[in-house]
Amino acid sequence: MIQKLLHEGVEVETSIDGYDAANFPEITAEKQGHRHPVHTVVVTHFELARMIERVNRRFASLLRTEMTKLGVEDVGPAQAMVLLAIGDVELSVGELLDRGHYVGSNISYYLKQLADGGYIDRVASQRDKRSARIRLTERGEQLCANLRDAGGAYNRVLARDDDDLRNLEIAFQTLHRLELVWGNAARYGI
Amino acid sequence: MIQKLLHEGVEVETSIDGYDAANFPEITAEKQGHRHPVHTVVVTHFELARMIERVNRRFASLLRTEMTKLGVEDVGPAQAMVLLAIGDVELSVGELLDRGHYVGSNISYYLKQLADGGYIDRVASQRDKRSARIRLTERGEQLCANLRDAGGAYNRVLARDDDDLRNLEIAFQTLHRLELVWGNAARYGI
DNA sequence: CAAGTTTACTTCAAAATTTGAAGTAAGTTA
DNA sequence: TAACTTACTTCAAATTTTGAAGTAAACTTG
Numbered sequence: 001m002i003q004k005l006l007h008e009g010v011e012v013e014t015s016i017d018g019y020d021a022a023n024f025p026e027i028t029a030e031k032q033g034h035r036h037p038v039h040t041v042v043v044t045h046f047e048l049a050r051m052i053e054r055v056n057r058r059f060a061s062l063l064r065t066e067m068t069k070l071g072v073e074d075v076g077p078a079q080a081m082v083l084l085a086i087g088d089v090e091l092s093v094g095e096l097l098d099r100g101h102y103v104g105s106n107i108s109y110y111l112k113q114l115a116d117g118g119y120i121d122r123v124a125s126q127r128d129k130r131s132a133r134i135r136l137t138e139r140g141e142q143l144c145a146n147l148r149d150a151g152g153a154y155n156r157v158l159a160r161d162d163d164d165l166r167n168l169e170i171a172f173q174t175l176h177r178l179e180l181v182w183g184n185a186a187r188y189g190i
Numbered sequence: 191m192i193q194k195l196l197h198e199g200v201e202v203e204t205s206i207d208g209y210d211a212a213n214f215p216e217i218t219a220e221k222q223g224h225r226h227p228v229h230t231v232v233v234t235h236f237e238l239a240r241m242i243e244r245v246n247r248r249f250a251s252l253l254r255t256e257m258t259k260l261g262v263e264d265v266g267p268a269q270a271m272v273l274l275a276i277g278d279v280e281l282s283v284g285e286l287l288d289r290g291h292y293v294g295s296n297i298s299y300y301l302k303q304l305a306d307g308g309y310i311d312r313v314a315s316q317r318d319k320r321s322a323r324i325r326l327t328e329r330g331e332q333l334c335a336n337l338r339d340a341g342g343a344y345n346r347v348l349a350r351d352d353d354d355l356r357n358l359e360i361a362f363q364t365l366h367r368l369e370l371v372w373g374n375a376a377r378y379g380i
Numbered sequence: 381c382a383a384g385t386t387t388a389c390t391t392c393a394a395a396a397t398t399t400g401a402a403g404t405a406a407g408t409t410a
Numbered sequence: 411t412a413a414c415t416t417a418c419t420t421c422a423a424a425t426t427t428t429g430a431a432g433t434a435a436a437c438t439t440g
Contacts (some may be wrong), residue, residue, distance in 0.1 A: 006241060008219045027246045043362045045341040045348065046274050051365045053271060055244045055293050058372040059239045077425065081243060084236050093389060101244050106427060108390050130388045130435045151235040157371055171364035172233045175241045181213065181347055182248040186255060259421060268397065296398060298419050320406045320417045 048178065066150045072143060074117040080147065082110045083119060083140050088137040092125065102182070119143060256340045262333060264307040270337065272300045273309060273330050278341065280325040282315065291373070309333060 070081075084097040085099045096107055111134065114120045119140035125131040136144065159165050253267040262270075275289045286297055301324065304310045309330035315321040326334065349355055 003320060007305045043358055044338070045344045046338065048358070048362060048365075049246075049253075051273060051362060051369070052242055052246050052249065055365050055369045055372070056239075056342050058369055058376065059207070059292050060243065060374050063239075072364050075426070081240060085240060094387090100240070103428065103431075104389065105391080109426085112390085128436070129390080129434095132389070148234070148236065153228050154371060154375065157367070167360050167364045168233055169231060169237070170357050171361040173242060173246070174361035175238075175245050178348070179241070179245045179248055181344060182252050183346065186248065186252050236383075266396070286415090294418065295420080299397085302419085318407070318417080320404095322418070340400065 007044075052178075063147075068145060070143070070146050071096075075113055075119065079110050079114055079117075079119075080143065082107065082114065083136065083144055086120065086134060086136055086140075087144075088136070088141070090133050092131045092133055096133070096134060101179075114140070166186070209329070229244065237363055238290045242365075242368075253337075260342075261334070262334050265303055269300050269309075270333065272297065273326065273334055276310065276324060276326055276330075277334075278326070278331070280323050281324055284321070286324060291369075302331070322361075325376065329365060 032134075034151075051061055060077050063080060067075075067077060067080060082096070082100070085096060091099075093104075093107060093111065095103060096102070100107075111120065111122065111132075115122055117139075121135050121137055122132045125133050159168060231369075250267050253270060255269060255365065257267060258263075272286070274291070274372075275286060281289075283294070283297060286292070286295060290297075301310065301312065305312055307329075308327055311325050311327050312322045313325075315323050349358060
């Protein structure tokens with residue numbers, strides 16, 4: 001029964017928290033013609049992608065707001081994400097590319113701005129002089145720390161109890177699976 | 191014990207599928223100083239956001255590839271996402287804005303291109319002539335159908351069994367919660 | 381070890397996307 | 411009916427992303 005649905009999408013049941021299928025007419029419309037009456041919706045490949053796109057947009061604008069509050073003017077949210085991706089370790093540009101699935105020239109561009117703003121240091125590796133080693137400066141660490149501070153409030157709202165923790169874990173790992181599937185498909189075809 | 195962690199992040203346990211904490215040194219680095227030895231990582235607010243950003247990038251490039259395969263040249267993946275957001279119903283620009291949390295001028299811009307390409311029809315509403323009613327044309331529906339067709343393969347890979355289904359559901363709903371929390375925070379402050 | 385290849389990144393220009401301020405025209409309200 | 415709000419559009423500017431070259435160091439192979 002479920003197998004028959006796989007061409008169409010992924011059968012799921014509601015509902016976490018305030019979520020209500022009625023908010024998603026475009027989804028509920030797709031459950032036509034199968035047997036479960038209520039509290040069963042079908043999440044397709046594209047539903048997920050659209051959700052991810054929306055959530056990403058929301059987060060970017062949130063981050064922009066936080067940065068404005070912090071008085072950061074010289075770099076934008078995209079660059080801040082790069083800083084967070086670097087974290088507290090020293091790494092090469094290539095490693096950074098892997099971390100965010102960025103395109104090379106894109107990261108290069110961001111790193112230039114971040115270096116100009118004094119948020120990172122770049123040193124040519126001793127072992128391999130082609131490879132630039134990147135690390136946060138005091139200033140970069142400070143910005144990350146401030147952002148993480150501001151983020152604490154969200155962590156508290158999002159993770160109220162064990163159920164939330166479990167769900168966040170599953171969401172994280174499922175997204176990772178999407179990342180792999182979509183990434184491999186891009187490289188080798190599905 | 192968990193409550194103490196909430197300032198830092200969300201405690202979770204591994205692992206779905208091929209996921210291995212070793213792939214995420216930036217996360218495992220954060221589990222310093224708490225008691226679980228292995229298979230326990232901390233997913234912060236920003237870990238999730240970065241994951242979402244990455245997955246979104248992957249999907250966009252996948253979509254671009256699919257569209258190239260289909261020979262679609264006149265619109266890009268962002269516009270295709272708008273088409274998918276419209277779906278098979280007729281709606282106003284405002285409703286579309288809500289569906290994707292777009293900015294008005296942005297959607298206007300996309301709709302112009304989609305209309306120029308013959309993918310959508312816009313008709314002024316009879317009841318309220320300010321309001322444009324949008325709907326897919328034959329051509330728009332065809333593109334969506336083709337994309338959905340191509341997407342079937344991903345649905346099959348992603349949803350192999352009941353466990354997958356459950357996880358995808360939870361991921362979807364958890365993302366929806368993120369959407370709400372991040373969105374409300376943006377509007378009212380947290 | 382010289383010549384060619386690959387790797388690791390950078391640069392630049394062009395394209396795509398997003399934002400924000402200003403505009404228009406229809407509806408609503410006082 | 412004047413003022414305000416809503417629903418969108420337009421345009422210019424900013425931001426982000428792509429893609430094609432380019433550079434220089436490291437490998438590899440005859």
